[in-house]
Amino acid sequence: MKTGISLEEAQTLLLDLVEPAKECLVPLTRAVGRVLSQDIWSDINLPPFDKSPLDGYALQANDTIEVSSSHPVILDVIEEVRAGYTSLKQVTSGTAIKVLTGAPIPNGADVVIKFEDVNRKGNKLELFYPLKSGSNIICAGEDVGQGEIVAKKGTLLNPPLVGLLAAVGVDLVPLFSKLKIGIISTGDELIDPSDDLRSGKIYNSNFYSLSAYCSKLGAEAVSMGIVPDEKDAIVERISKALEDTDLVITTGGVSVGDYDIVPTALDHIGAETIFWKIDMKPGSPAIAAKYKNKLVIGLSGNPAAAFITFDLIVGPIIKRMMGFFQELPPRITATLADDFNKSSGQRRFLRGRLDNINGINYAKLTGKQSNGVLKSMVDCNILIDVPAGSGPLIVGQEVLAVVIDNY
Numbered sequence: 001m002k003t004g005i006s007l008e009e010a011q012t013l014l015l016d017l018v019e020p021a022k023e024c025l026v027p028l029t030r031a032v033g034r035v036l037s038q039d040i041w042s043d044i045n046l047p048p049f050d051k052s053p054l055d056g057y058a059l060q061a062n063d064t065i066e067v068s069s070s071h072p073v074i075l076d077v078i079e080e081v082r083a084g085y086t087s088l089k090q091v092t093s094g095t096a097i098k099v100l101t102g103a104p105i106p107n108g109a110d111v112v113i114k115f116e117d118v119n120r121k122g123n124k125l126e127l128f129y130p131l132k133s134g135s136n137i138i139c140a141g142e143d144v145g146q147g148e149i150v151a152k153k154g155t156l157l158n159p160p161l162v163g164l165l166a167a168v169g170v171d172l173v174p175l176f177s178k179l180k181i182g183i184i185s186t187g188d189e190l191i192d193p194s195d196d197l198r199s200g201k202i203y204n205s206n207f208y209s210l211s212a213y214c215s216k217l218g219a220e221a222v223s224m225g226i227v228p229d230e231k232d233a234i235v236e237r238i239s240k241a242l243e244d245t246d247l248v249i250t251t252g253g254v255s256v257g258d259y260d261i262v263p264t265a266l267d268h269i270g271a272e273t274i275f276w277k278i279d280m281k282p283g284s285p286a287i288a289a290k291y292k293n294k295l296v297i298g299l300s301g302n303p304a305a306a307f308i309t310f311d312l313i314v315g316p317i318i319k320r321m322m323g324f325f326q327e328l329p330p331r332i333t334a335t336l337a338d339d340f341n342k343s344s345g346q347r348r349f350l351r352g353r354l355d356n357i358n359g360i361n362y363a364k365l366t367g368k369q370s371n372g373v374l375k376s377m378v379d380c381n382i383l384i385d386v387p388a389g390s391g392p393l394i395v396g397q398e399v400l401a402v403v404i405d406n407y
């Protein structure tokens with residue numbers, strides 16, 4: 001078992017142990033927020049045919065070469081085509097076919113002119129200026145060509161991509177299976193927000209923040225309930241979660257106190273501890289263990305510590321298991337916009353907000369930084385990475401930060 005390891009070593013150890021979930025085919029209506037398990041190629045051109053972008057007339061540009069307002073050309077209108085139909089006739093020199101928006105361009109035509117720009121009298125059409133071949137025609141395959149890649153394996157399906165897949169005729173999408181993540185909240189002090197607050201008790205916020213995070217990532221959070229600080233109860237609940245879910249997260253009970261019994265419970269189950277304690281604050285007491293082919297990650301009970309370690313360690317594992325391209329959060333440099341008066345013996349992550357003003361990245365602290373404070377997490381979009389051994393931080397100094405996404 002490793003102990004006191006760096007965050008990067010913890011991330012690598014865990015990412016090496018997990019792989020993308022199984023594949024499944026999912027109807028398009030339920031695919032948003034999930035990840036493609038295969039490249040998607042288009043079997044068709046999108047649009048499938050040359051079409052008209054407006055209501056007008058399709059004709060041959062050659063017929064308009066010498067045309068002017070004083071010398072208009074007169075063409076015969078021989079047919080009308082609406083969207084959803086194809087023309088039966090062909091445009092030849094001296095003729096035009098009326099086309100409505102979205103209608104296929106009739107054979108023989110190479111330009112479309114809109115209604116407002118012509119004079120129509122009976123079946124005769126008067127044009128007053130020369131037209132350029134190809135104008136006002138949406139070409140087949142303009143959006144996506146036949147045989148072109150539409151989206152790559154590992155892409156997150158956002159609403160426009162869902163639409164694009166529909167547009168190329170995909171109705172069942174190959175996706176990585178939805179992950180089930182069991183969340184266990186340990187602590188005698190915890191009660192659910194639906195209950196009355198009693199003396200010495202606090203509301204369980206970790207289950208709610210972390211399950212919301214799982215949902216945001218497209219995974220299914222399974223509540224494994226609140227468990228008292230008793231070894232047998234924790235053993236029973238972790239064992240159940242290992243049976244029912246793909247990844248197990250616990251909060252609380254991982255430090256060195258008399259009632260911090262998650263590590264003992266993991267031992268009792270026969271799980272192999274991968275590491276216990278990471279060299280960072282907050283979140284240092286985190287533990288990771290493997291049982292058969294599943295992972296249990298025990299996070300600190302302190303709400304901000306639990307959330308930050310979820311951001312930095314659990315989020316990347318979930319992303320790898322869900323098949324995302326990029327698991328680890330990006331890093332940036334920024335100029336500090338606030339002082340931070342404490343020294344940092346240990347590596348420390350501060351909750352901050354990145355603002356770009358006139359092309360310069362500024363990192364502002366979002367509020368109190370103690371490990372139990374959740375409010376400063378709400379507006380946080382970066383975690384400022386303060387190296388071990390740093391003194392107080394001063395406005396204007398350059399800092400490194402990890403970009404996170406709480407939305």
Ligand SMILES: Nc1nc2c(c(=O)[nH]1)N[C@H]1C(S)=C(S)[C@@H](COP(=O)(O)OP(=O)(O)OC[C@H]3O[C@@H](n4cnc5c(N)ncnc54)[C@H](O)[C@@H]3O)O[C@H]1N2
Nearest residue numbers: 185187204205206207252253254255260299300301302305
């Ligand atoms: N002697 C030492 N004591 C502590 C150390 C240490 O090194 N030596 N480390 C401290 C640090 S750092 C942390 S972090 C905590 C970690 O403690 P645990 O992970 O064992 O967590 P708990 O003690 O169970 O809870 C900590 C704190 O968070 C509250 N909590 C717990 N669960 C929830 C929840 N689901 N929702 C909201 N709040 C929760 C809990 O009531 C405690 O206040 O240990 C330090 N101690």
Ligand code: MOO
Nearest residue numbers: 282283284305371
């Ligand atoms: O490591 Mo504790 O998680 O500072 O907050």
